[in-house]
Amino acid sequence: MTDAALPHAAAETAAPVRRDFGLKRRHAAEARFRFYGIAAITIGLAFLAILLISIFSKGYTAFVQTSITVPVEFSAQIIDKDDKRATDPKVLVSANYPVIARNALAKALGVDPADKKAMKEISNFVSDGSRSLLRDIVASDPSVIGTTRNVTLLAAADIDSANKGQIDLNVPEAKRKVSDQQLAWLNQLKAAGQVSTPFNWGLLTFGASSRPETAGLGVALVGSLYMMAIVLLCALPIGVAASIYLEEFAKKNRFTDFIEVNINNLAAVPSIVYGLLGLAVFINFFGMPRSAPLVGGFVLTLMTLPTIIIATRAALRSVPPSIRSAALGIGASKMQMVFDHVLPLATPGILTGTIIGLARALGETAPLLLIGMVAFVADRPATPLDPATALPVQIYMWANEAERAFVERTSGAIIVLLVFLALMNLAAILLRRRFERRW
């Protein structure tokens, strides 16, 4: 500090220089910038909310199914006219069960069975699935023939929609799928307490069907389960082994670099390319069956491997060097150090990464379309080699169906898928909270 500075400073205190040029403008810009940030977050969250609300509001009704309980007369006249069932059990299978269902309903509603037009509307009232329902009752216990029992039948999809209030009654009757007569019957049955809306277990157990009310996710759930099991069995051991090699044993050389570059690239390869790989290699070259969960599982394994490898390597890296030094110091070999000390400590991280990889695989659709998992499969697959579909593929197939009731089921299936994903992610979070150690 020199004396020369003093007069200058004195001058400044005497007449302060304005230093806030443009400050207002700059603060306005600051506020604008903040607003952009808030707007961006709002947009993102708004889309999340709209998406979830639109799915849930459309889909929650799929979890109940209108059912009609009526006394059904298992008339021997219709089922087994010539009384041959002792010698020829096939008659029980091929009997005209829809007529039985129709007659039961006509009786409950007080409709004259001779009125052909009314009878036709009545047969559209209950699901065609009543045929197999009644058949199974008779087949499991032929003694019901000739008796009358209360049976709960599924309502047809349109009646189901009407009961859930999804059909616009202002539309003229001719353009509606449900006639005024059918609505009147529905109200009549409701008043008699014969209409119920129980939880729709069929959505989770039935296989593919062209009728919405008997279409379900049974095959898709089993198929997805098989695939997840295969992914877990293949991807976890291979992924962990590869990570251990790269993280603990690999020498820094070109070969190792090449593997690393490959893994990073595979993580970003579009999933549909894995579908092409599966089609060309597993199905065409190795001759594995199309539509099989086995092939789907292999394809998803290859797709999930990079995710698992990256997560496992991070988990291995987070185990502190002191653990390794301690193990080596008391005479463990390097292999013993890895398998007995490092790997157990890295397990929570590995499992978390694996669950997240599995969740991604569970939601993946595109590669499965190419290996033929878009198939109409009515029976649940017994082994991973039988044709099956997967949860997201079933959603895709239902989305392409024209009938109104499938829209509801599509959203319902999405809810099922999202619930599974949420559970898996929750498990991953809990696992991380519970076992993660900060060194």
Place this chain on the structure above:
Amino acid sequence: MSVGWIVAIVLGIGAVAYFFAAQRARAQREGIDRSKQVPHSLPTYHGWLAFILAAIPALLFFLVFSLLSNALIQNRISNEVATHIGDPAAASLSIGIVHNVATALGKLGLSGDNLPGSYAALRDAASSSGVALADSGEDYMVPLAAGVNADSNGYRFIGQGLALLFSLAGAVFAYSRIRIRLRARNQVERVVLWSLLGASTVAILTTVGIVLSMLGETIHFFSDVNPLTFFFGTVWDPRFADAGSGATNGQFGLIPLLAGTLYIALVSMLFAVPVGLMAAVYMGEYASNRVRSTVKPLLELLAGIPTIVYGIFAVVTLGPFFRDLSAALAGGFAFIQAQSVFTAGIVMGVMLIPVVSSLSDDVITAVPRAMRDGSLALGATRSETIRKVILPAALPGIVGALLLTASRAIGETMIVVLAAGVAARLSVNPFEAMTTITVKIVNQLTGDLEFNSPQTLVAFALGLTLFALTLGMNVYALYIVRKYREQYE
């Protein structure tokens, strides 16, 4: 015996070998004078070594033998079929029929002595027991298939017998070799190390598999269709030809698909980049801890939602909404179609928000604290610091992140399958439907198709194009990101 049984038996032999070897090693340890001799490996290592020697050579042999015998059988079939049929294109169909005939014979329990005289007779016999065979089989196939069955039974017998023999020999050899000073642990560890190495080469094998399989089919495709008309053609009209006719009536122009792909990716990036980047900046620089810890996981939920759900959302909710909105705006005429570039782009953009925001978050937090503090200390406001200091410093990283995001957008399938439409046309109007490479791959390969027609093979050419495109972007992006990171760390 099936393959599963052989594997199970071999593993069983291995387990028994493990038990006895460990037992023997333990017994040897008991009887020594530790002051003179120190055992080298723990008994369990001797056990594992016995297991390895019993199981691995046998299983490897079985695998190689099965592959070889399969190749021999294939060779025989194609040779014999070739003597009957000149045209190699038709031969693959006949080879398939021979395989089916062989399976049917096996199921019916027919072999050399009780063969049906003609193909028609076999077909009737098969269909009566529920096995369907193609119409176009010929009589020579029946004895050929029976011969093939006999061959494969013979090969299987030899292969399984030798595998079991190898397994037993390995077990006995390992058992007899057990000594106090045998370096069993080192040997086991060497095997484990090799298998770890083998597991990590799966990544390489996958890449090689992708490239080779698609390259093979693509070359096949280019033998029918000129590569120039594929890469520079402006008309996409594949025209499904009749099965087996091999006619190339269709036009396979990549340009409309590529244009649609890039257009939709562009729209999605125009939506996702500002939103994602601003969200990341706000959460990194402005938001309080509490806001960040609730908003961030919520935004990341968007990344966890499967793409099929986004596709359905576009078709069921957003597409009709935009259509009705445009109709209301334009007085009745819906200028936004329900399936359009715009709808698909917006929905894909929503999907990409968390991708952009988490990638740019990583990049922004990598900018050294000192630069931020310096700028703030000079009197810059926070937004000025971000815009003029942090973003320029993070720019290469952000560009890399955007390239990675764009490659996701280009490879995305389900959203565009549902929301973008299937009409392949060149248009600049974002409110009309366009189609993408991925949509056409799905279109060409779903359903029952003749596998050798250009109509299906083109999917592999498209796939290879897509792979090359995304690979190029990813490699370049990783290169940029890596280069950028090295500057600060």
